[in-house]
Amino acid sequence: QVQLVESGGGLVQPGGSLRLSCAASRNIFSINAMGWYRQAPGNQRELVATMTSGGTTNYAVSVKDRFTISGDNKNTVYLQMNSLKPEDTAVYYCNADWRGFFYWGQGTQVTVSS
Secondary structure, three states: OOOEEEEOOEEEOOOOOEEEEEEEOOOHHHOOEEEEEEEOOOOOOEEEEEEEOOOOEEEOOOOOOOEEEEEOOOOEEEEEEOOOOHHHOEEEEEEEEEOOEEEEOOOEEEEEOO
């Protein structure tokens, strides 16, 4: 199994930045892929960004060139979010794809508002 704990959410003004962290219970390079998803009220959960153990990244069109997914050499994945917009407001979830199963963190709230 993989346990995931997110942190770093909060309230930020439009145009501001936040960095989310996801601490995994396993070395991230032992996990096939990790990613960030988000869910706004009334909406389905959607993909934000993913990163494979080989370092290949993928982004939703809506966040490309504003968000960056990265990892340290141990057990933490980050989501750097710049130029935040009100429509980025959502609960952000960390995800791990490990041995054919998906694991989720508890989520962290990001609110973009003036």
